[in-house]
Amino acid sequence: MDLTLKVWRQDGPNQSGEFREYRANGISPDSSFLEMLDVVNERLVESGDVPIEFDHDCREGICGMCGVMINGHPHGDQKGTATCQLHMRKFSDGDRIVIEPWRATGLPVIRDLVVDRAPFDRIIEAGGYISVNTGGSPDANLIPIPKDAAEASMDAASCIGCAACVAACPNSAAQLFTSAKLAHLNLLPQGQPERYQRTLAMVETMEEFFGSCTNHGECEEACPKSISIDNIALMNRDYLVAKFKDRRKAGQA
């Protein structure tokens, strides 16, 4: 199939960028979206041009490296799909595809379609963990966890940290990402001791970079793992409790 691409090109973090158009002819419908970009890039290199930079690695929708706006849809318009899992058969011959980087103050462009997601690491560092040192953990079966709870935690834990939620949100909010990590840990018995300080720390770090939530729900639509905005509600509740709770009494059942 033959396509026209309109791609954002920007040489560096503090430089200005512009859109440029490229022809992508003879693309196999069986190839993935990123393989299509590979082909375009090989041709660019052969013709003496500089290839389009984009982040990617696993190419199977799990590492969270990839992610671009495709015709106004984060990761393209196939639901529950990361950019790397999108296949060209979803497009038609002759299509014009606009490819843009994620846009948000918290996700500055590094080059072309590559953005800096370091704020996500800062959010996790603020409290997205359970403080146990290596060694000395009790037997794994000591604490039974109801299957439904474990499944709900796993649902949230499947977030890949791609930042499509921020890209999709009209407020550039990172609530879905943050709440997914909070739900993963706060729903488990192991996560209870630090539940409230974790919630405070992560929310407050999130707010240094990202916007607030008007409950648009766009994030859930864009999320390649279909993480539910129910997690955001859970986070809001835990945040309020965290502000009120006398944590000295947290040991009481």
Next chain:
Amino acid sequence: MTTTGRREDTKSTRKLPWIFEFYRSDVAKKWVMAVSGVILLGYIAAHMLGNMKVYLGPESINSYGISLRELGGHLVPEEHLLWIMRIGLAAAFAVHVHAAYALTVGNWKARGKVRYDVPREYLAANYASRTMRYTGVIVLLFIAFHLADLTFGTANPDFISEDIYHNMIASFDQLPVAILYIVANIALGFHIFHGVWSLFQSMGANNELYNKWRRYLAWGFTAVIVIGNLSFPIAVQLDIIS
């Protein structure tokens, strides 16, 4: 390594009293919006029901106005309870608007200047959710006019203190005013349609058992308020009440 992409270049770390400390965060502001939103929703529901008395004739609505002033009976001096409610209402408005303003500014900063080239085709966000800040402003302006019109009478051509029935008809008989009320209440409808659904999320009330009912509730509540409120100017224009 330094992390770029902060919303604010500097963040105040001054320690504030507990309640302000709380209000500093966006999530807390959303709580404040939701709680004040509930108060405002309660008010407009009661207000709409009270105004229904207009259909029962002048005595009914006028005495309703009087009973409002006499609320609390002989236990409290006249109008005191009403003023307490008014202050409460004004406070709810004030924090609601302040939080809305602060969140909007924060969101603009978080979005940055560069926009997507392709207009976003929203899948979940609806017209109502994306226009909250605009419908909110319309409602705010409306209230200013509304108070001048029916409470203080400064914007009313023929205002008679304590004759609510008369004032209402005097006001709505003017076509532009009727249209203004209609437009404003439609805007209010959009605002509360998203608001009613959204406040559950903001207040963390989320349970698979009733999640889908939140949408139905929003529809129902909005329909009742909007139909009720629109009925007054329309009824006057159609001379159903005069």
Next chain:
Amino acid sequence: MTTLDAKVPEGPIQDKWTNHRFDINLVNPANKRKYEIIIIGTGLAGASAAASLGELGYKVKVFTYHDSPRRAHSIAAQGGINAAKNYTNDGDSIFRLFYDTVKGGDYRSREANVYRLAEVSNEIIDQCTAQGVPFAREYGGLLDNRSFGGAQVSRTFYARGQTGQQLLLGAYQALARQISLGNVTLYNRSEMLDVVMDEGRAVGVVVRDMVNGEVTSHSAHAVVLGTGGYSNVFFLSTNAMACNTTAIWRAHRKGALFSNPCFTQIHPTCIPVHDESQSKLTLMSESLRNDGRIWVPEDADDPRPANDIPEAERDYYLERKYPAFGNLVPRDVASRAAMRMIDENRGVGPLKNGVYLDFADAIDRLGKDVIEARYGNLFEMYERITDEDPYDVPMRIYPAPHYTMGGLWVDYNLMTNVPGLYAIGEANFSDHGANRLGASALMQGLADGYFVLPYTIADYLADWLNTTPVSTDSEVFKKAEQDVNDRNEKLLSINGTRTVDSFHRELGHIMIEHCGLARSRPGLEKALAEIPVLREEFWKNVRVPGTADSYNSELAKAVRVADFFELAELMCRDALEREESCGGHFRLEHQTEDGEAKRDDVGQAHSSSWEWNGYTTPHTHIKEPLEFEYVELAQRSYK
């Protein structure tokens, strides 16, 4: 020539690790902060090591070329992680896990290391659960297990089809905590391009910041490489696009021995290639073989679609040949069997390059819901890629390069032959011999990082108390930086006509053809003739656009591919010298009458290590004999 001392402790195998921990040097808690340690890689191995060392109080710097530690390739592991918990009461034990792993590795691993791995496996599950890894559970709330190829007990713990992701997130979170506490400093988007040596020991690394191209040096008391495997030498593999050999290859060029480079694993259940533009292969978890049945049509070139072929005309070849294990034979056996079917022209699919993996029976027996609960996400992934619905038509699968058992030689302490340089996880050669059993790489990565290295590194560090690391202004660092810069400039200045990928793809073709599933002397010799020619062409005709002082992924790729050429040659030499078939290494010259691998336990019971002698001088071959006291050497039989 370097002589190898594996430093395996004395005593019965059950006591070795306990005794060793007692015997080795310790660093007192107050002194730990006087030591600086560099860790390259934030996969399961690197992240768990960095977190644990940080917790102990060492000053740690950790580097990854990814934007975040959470992206490491470990994230992609689907199936699960083994442990000898015996929660299923089916007779598992540490000894059995040890035994299975040595046997699965076709008796080419070091007994003591494998025993230790089995020993700490249980602690890993405890540790990860405490960290909040949401492992699958039974309705009673206790952990669930599944079975995996090569084992007759159910000992695999899993988190849906995303076990690697969840384990890595656990390690990443532990690491994030240490970063926030200031014990560990993270350098993301930073690629290590050389190990720096001084007086025969490793003293630091040279790193390129991939955002602005800056090349800097970092020094430390010890350097740990947890940089993963090199399957991407085949171009198409199940590994992530960026996986490469540069870190360990640079270390190798500085004196670290490279062991068993030819021991690579081809995974039987991957989605077949569609065309030339394909950039990588996607693995379908091995767990699918628990319920799926593998078959090909009886007749070569049968044109009918799968569902039209009657039962009687299907050949369930694994069940036929290996009745005891059936579809659950180890990977190498399953891969070779599939390859034979395809060679006999009985392959299926448009390119006739696959075999069927059929769930029809399982769906009949268990219901679609059960299958969906077990494999839903894998089925979805398959459908997305192939546009075929595996609930209706059988999946098509094909073997693909997946894991590399070879890597840097390490002793019992996980130190390479270079003092102060350690290798952990897939980067070392230690535990899997000639073939890795499913669900044991995750186990090994975490064992190394959480439970082995944090103890053993003290043994070396203790000798360097109150010394400061070599200054990065010293001659050795400046020279290394210069070399890195020169190399980058050289690559940028060639300005030829071919892209890096075109060379990589061609190298991959040579390797898969001659050093893949089946190897032979003539084939390997042919590869050894072709690779240097291609490599010379690369250095004359590659085109690397852009500059060195900016974000430039083509340059990063070129540096990696340049190292792949050198590694590829060594792999072929190693395959040529290993005159036997064992595990993933199958030499056509060495097979039994019915086509099974034939090991030579007299002449080849060793690990084979290679010492770098410079670009133009051939490597020196060093063998470490393997002795088996506890496991009886037997021809593996899965019949």
